[in-house]
Amino acid sequence: MPCFDFDLTSRDGKARTGRIRTPRGDIRTPAFMPVGTAATVKAMMPESVAATGADILLGNTYHLMLRPTAERIDRLGGLHRFMNWEKPILTDSGGFQVMSLTGLRKLTEEGVRFRSHIDGSRHMLSPERSMEIQRLLGSDIVMAFDECTPFPADEETARNSMELSMRWARRSREAFGDRSGHALFGIQQGGVYPGLRAASAEKLREIGFDGYAIGGLAVGEGQETMFGVLDYAPDMLPEDKPRYLMGVGKPDDIVGAVARGVDMMDCVLPSRSGRTGQVFTRRGVLNIKNARHQDDPRPIDETCTCPACRSYSRAYLHHVFRAQEIISSMLLTWHNLHYYQQLMSDIRAAIAEGRFADWQAGFHAERAEGDVARL
Template identity: 60%
Template sequence: MSSTFRWICESTDGQARAGTLHTAHGPVQTPTFMPVGTAGTVKAMTMDAVRSTGAGIVLGNTYHLMLRPGAERVKQLGGLHKFMDWPGPILTDSGGFQVMSLGALRKLDQDGVTFQSHIDGSKHRLDPQRSTDIQHALDATITMCFDECPALPAAPEAIAASMRMSMRWAARSREAFIQREGYGQFGIVQGGTEPELRAESVKALTDIGFEGYAIGGLAVGEGQELMFSTLDVTTPLMPNDKPRYLMGVGTPDDLLGGVMRGVDMFDCVMPTRAGRTARAYTERGHINLRNARFALDARPLSPYCDCLACTRHSRAYLHHLFRADEILGPMLLTWHNLAYYQRLMRGIRAAIVDGTLSAHTEHLRAEWQAGDWSEDEVPQPLIPPVA
């Protein structure tokens, strides 16, 4: 096992944990949200802009990078860190989710998946060995094992068969992983929303042994309540001394609920995708900047935000950019949304350290429910004082 890849728990509040993940490419404070840089770029953002939000780790994707520009080309050019100007930690998704979503363009067997590129129809093959090798060529700080992620709802027997195949693939992914100082590989817990299958999956993965453990197969149509109840029975079974990563999640309330159930790491396209479609996330929920009511609104998006969109521009200007289809609109709003997500995670971490997570949770949810600030409203403190 790598001697320098380690997660250290520093504070707890209920099931929530605040810690630091130490890697070859630097430390990451947890809980953390990872911006999604699927094809070697966080859409509409420079990496300096991503850094300015406070992000400590970003995500890349095996499927997209193997197709374009190709893992060997990235390796030849110095690895993904240099290629995309991100010297910090990078986690790469194995490509399994993207391949499974191709539907008729892919053929699954017990050893892996053969599929057609969504770009040009060319034929490719991914299996545990190939996925792990590609992630090694990219120089991923955190490699994900190759798995299948079935859509929900599905019959329990189908979920069980898929999970057990993913566990076999996890063992093969581990065999293919090349141990390096400060690098790690995560196993992925599957099993749908079936508690017994989740428990079986956790045991299989911990028997193999990984540097961290992810929870896959959620946020795929099951709804928040069922996702949370699945986390309630899954995270207590996972190793206490290893990082836990909930894949593809989600809304601000999803992140908060995940942290309260013992999750340390998250990723989702939601804040960047929303930024490209005029949806802004704030401490008072989300707003649609295409709405005509913002045409004369001279206020910043959020009184708490220090991003470029909020410190230099008004809601009215952002409204204008989207109505005029100017590319600067998606750029500024993506920046703002990522800044909000990072600020949200910093506030949650601070509340865990202070032992005030319950009060902070009530405050966050009350603010989200209150709706946008009125023009004469004085914003309240971002984090409520310790009682």
Template identity: 45%
Template sequence: MSEPVIRYELIKEEKHTGARLGKLHTPHGTFDTPMYMPVGTLATVKGLSPEELKEMGAQVVLSNTYHLWLRPGDDLVAEAGGLHKFMNWDQGILTDSGGFQVFSLSDIRRIEEEGVHFRNHLNGSKLFLTPEKAIHIENNLGADMIMSFDECPPFYETHDYVEKSINRTTRWAERGLKAHQRPHDQALFGILQGAGYKDLRLQHARDMISLDFPGYSIGGLSVGESKEEMNEVLEYLTPVMPKDKPRYLMGVGSPDALIDGAIRGVDMFDCVLATRIARNGTTMTSTGRLVVKNAKYARDFRPLDEHCNCYTCRNYSRAYLRHLFKADEMFGLRLASIHNVHFLLNLMKQVRENIMNDSLLEFKEDFFERYGYNKENARAF
């Protein structure tokens, strides 16, 4: 029997939680889990070079199938030799299926058994995406890990609708598996849906696990539900997921959610949060959220975070960053983005260390206290 294209190696389970330390073996390297994956929607993590990402410890980056299909086109990326060569990134890449964007960006869409009709959000042209087409695009893009085409129903959708939706997503997953042309060098993950319904979440997990994907993604979370509701889903869902395969929580990346997800046995996370809020002058620090554009930092010559060793904090002050933002200088966006991405990568490094030491709950308590999560009406970032 041939070696699987990716392999999850369980190193250690934390004594007091469901957290697990592992290694993910892929065609482009072996990576430590749990991990945060910076998002490079259009084959670039906004404002950061591949060299900078490597220097700060990034292992896998995520790119978006829907956006790359529309611009520059998956055929062009294939002609360039695939995403790794196109974007000059020789480590891991994961692409989503495009399903979430179809359902979130397009106001005009029609779902049928064959696929989804919708309008291109760039120019309004009519498009049709099927499970087979999504896999074909992802095969062209050439990422190490690719996602099955799915529907992401709203968390509070009716039980009847969600039941129909997950059954259709399972049928789409079967079609995607048959259409997958590169199982030898691309691992196709199945996506588990079910909105906020425990019975449907568990049913869909059973159905998808029976298809024996090399990895599984948890979809339909961080879409407007409360933190408590998300954690509740993870608490009953991860224990039924295979221990010998990676577990990926899609679109989740605030500091509290990374820690809470790891505690509940999640291995992989992604989110655009780090660079998106950086472009508005919002940064994450060991003592909480810091909006560097605020007037009180005009003469503050300390780094963003005195406990951070990122490039930004080693070299620049809050006052300088505030000046750059007030002057609309691009360098300010870059420096804030470098800091935020480094912050989340370093946070996951600390999570891994505390899993090894069986001290993750103590780490969470200390981090939440310092960051301000224990305060009433605390923000997520």
């Protein structure tokens, strides 16, 4: 089986473009990964997600281990066949979801014991079990098991959390073993403390991974604090490996992260927002349920080529959202995912052509203009 590989193709400042090569296809970077929590991107067919330009999806270890179970998915041919997605899949380790189960979990050196939020059944998630689940799923990119450090956290709390994650990272590496064609990413922790981030990066380099994630951000710290960490954290990680910022984010978060050297991101925002009537455009975010759209025959964005913009008016989209018709979630999610993938395509082109700073300024200026004038 071909090996996992990463090539950098161009740089503009800290921003970089590249290509991750996997047996299931190439991933163009910077890349945005739509989130398919329970083996589906909500309101989307897999073919439709591919049509937006996505090269890779994210699946959720915690949710899939509980339902329908990793063992069942394995018996049915693996996650790719199960959900009809032939391209690469990255799975998270389950750590973030388990850590959020306040009152339902107990953390020890071994791992995390927790009760299912579905039926109260008892489970144990450890580095070894997380690696086993992700192997059963057939993930192309596997994430090491870690503790997502909460925010805010004092330095001692952040240090203890980071050091536990580094011990779990080594166990994850050992349990993952040698799997040609599959990659294991380590996760940098350390909160907002540069010294802890540096110590985490050093430990991860020592263990050795195929890629490196920046964890513990997008957990309520705000954009200014997040960018403050990203001003130095990506530089601590190997230049010749992909850098993945977990759980990000809004369009301006993505642009700012790319400017600071990030290669991969994921977020539920485009799909979740589509279901709640929030629509992303080059002029910012609009709310389709607002009354201003009910008589508007124009598309969401006249320059957009997604099905929602090609064939439907704001008035229609306003109507089906208000009527709680399923087509509303389908069309608005498609539009948002298309917007995100077009954003990534524009970013890659700007970096490759050495004009990323000018493009970035134009991106912010256009968003500042706001939506088109009301008819």
